[in-house]
Amino acid sequence: MSPTPTNGAWPQLSDDVCLAVRDLSVDYQARRGTVKAVNDISFDLHNAESIALVGESGCGKTTLGLSLVRLLVKQATIRAGHIYYQRGEKKMDVVELGSEELRQYRWAECAMVFQGAQNAFNPVLRISDQMYDTVRAHGPANAREVRERGIELLKLVQLDPQRVIDAFPHELSGGMRQRVLIAMSLLLKPQILILDEPTTALDVITQRTIIDVLRRLKKELGFSMIFITHDLSVAAELADRIATMYAGRIIELGSVHDIFYHPGHPYSAGLIHAVPTVTGAYMELTSVEGSPPDLIEPPPGCKFSPRCAYAADICRGRADPAFGRQPTPGRLSLHGRDTRRPAGQRSLAARARRGSAQEGHMTTPIIELERQPDLQLEGAARPCR
């Protein structure tokens, strides 16, 4: 929607955007060299919207999530980019925040629910004390009011407040702790909630409960959500939009419907076809062949090209082809690949499975991007250089 903002200048953002990430890049210093974990990521998060970040392990999902609250480990640095946050009159660039402002921003504006809440709580303090700690850190707090608000939130996440509020963390099950953490994340009424694999390591029934709780809470409280998952079914249930990440880039960002029914990028398609369906007829499950690229020395050209069934010379050829940088962004960043598919025709992935039979057709690049101006995709096109 808006061009890349220059340093220090506030970008043009529509009022319903609460978080605008621009050209965000994060590096890790490793012994072998610099790991480019997140590269040139841009996207807008709107009020009451939920975006799912999906992708394989190591694709940068969690790093992206952590960088939004600046909780990266010491070895990581935000190399470039901006994270614009706005809430009414409050406007800030999270990347530029000083330590005290950052402390105030965390949890009150943007709360993060971590993967596996097993150890998310201080084992020697009661839940009520940790809730009080949290409120106290952001201003004056009245112990009784905090307790009442805590009880109210625990009810919202379908826990028995009397049993939980004064419990020590070890007295709660994993699923309960996850829900307590979700309750605690809403304590300060943040505008954004980041959830890092909120259902991983839980049994299916607990997963179900948590998904239901999140959906209801979002509807009732109206916060925005970014959640990180590699479970596409969770993404389908909770998300308004899905961002597919690969090698530290968002390679595709689109509505749930579009991503599931018209995946533009072969990798998105590959992810979808790796998930079994319950109601569908027998379908051969395929995994995406190969493994994610080395982010210290990434392959030239399109980072997915070594694993891509459609990769043409043009994908690998140039050092960093800029096909994705379209002035009018399309939904996908596949280089000039035509993914338009008349109804009834096999999906891209289905054709991929046919493989060699249609090889001739597949390797011919068609320099025409599918344009879907109704979607806000300026970020989507760019990462897929």
Next chain:
Amino acid sequence: MASVATPQTGSRDSMSLGQGLRRLWDSYLFRRILKAIFTIWFVTTLLFFLVRLMPSNPLEIYVQELISQYGIPYQDAMSQAAALFAIDLTAPLWKQYLSYLSGVMHGDLGMSLRSPGTPVTSIIAQFLPWTLFSVGTALVISVTVGILLGILMAYRRDTWTDNGLSVFASATTSIPNYIVGILIIVFVAVRWNWVNFAAIRGSLSPGVTPGFNATFFQDALYHAALPIATYVITTVGFWMLSMRNSTLATLGEDYVTVARARGLSDRRIALHYVGRNASLPLVTAFALAVASIVGGAAVIEELFRYQGIGSVLVQSVFQRDYPVMQGVFLVFTVAVVMANLITDLSYGLLDPRIRISGGE
């Protein structure tokens, strides 16, 4: 909480009695105290027999001393020694054991063989305070300094501060305390002559009497300074390294990250989230430290001629003064067992995960 359903057998009466006993047994405190008493009894028994398995015996040693020092004929020396010694060493061992055990239970540790008429309890009462003072002071200094330096090392990990202190800590912990003691004597007292070693011997200077006054405390500290320095140097490294590792592990815990995500202040996190959890493993180590420092006291006190319970032990071993040896060992045993007991019981107060609910 962790109660296991047991098959219910027996009549009603025996059930209620059994349940009563079971409830008592389920009480953690009760079980723990029972265990402590058993340990003390076991060690006491073991020591009673071990002491008597040592080559030679008090009678022979005393007779040898009389003969070599005064040239008294063997027969005379024997009769003099026999009249002196209060206990009958010729009685069967099991009889001696039983009478010793019943004495211990009545708080009577017997009479010293070599200082006739002096009860072992009064010897202990006279010398133990000095050891408690020096060892206790050393322990407090060592733990405090060690924990603070350990946290510093963890927060500055992989810097020169951390590396330097790590090397110091590893080196000092691996040198035996008697070597450190000897080095201190050689350098501090003899080579560099920083202290007057002749004057520092003993627990107090002549003319100073125990009491609540500055002169006494100053003098006591002056005499205890070198033993305390030895204890501190040889144990502080352990606390430093333990606290460093423990703090590092805690810093990596999820709840510390979550606490930061919650916007808690660094101070709050350092004290209530890192510090409190990191010091938990050290509480267990405290009991072990008491044991090692008490054991080391014997050698160190002898080395510095400090008149504590350790020097009494060494002397009594040379003289095979069975009752004194047994008494001192009993004190050591009780000290170590009590330290363990207190540690175990207080751990529950510090860590709710270990807390045992008495009711269920």
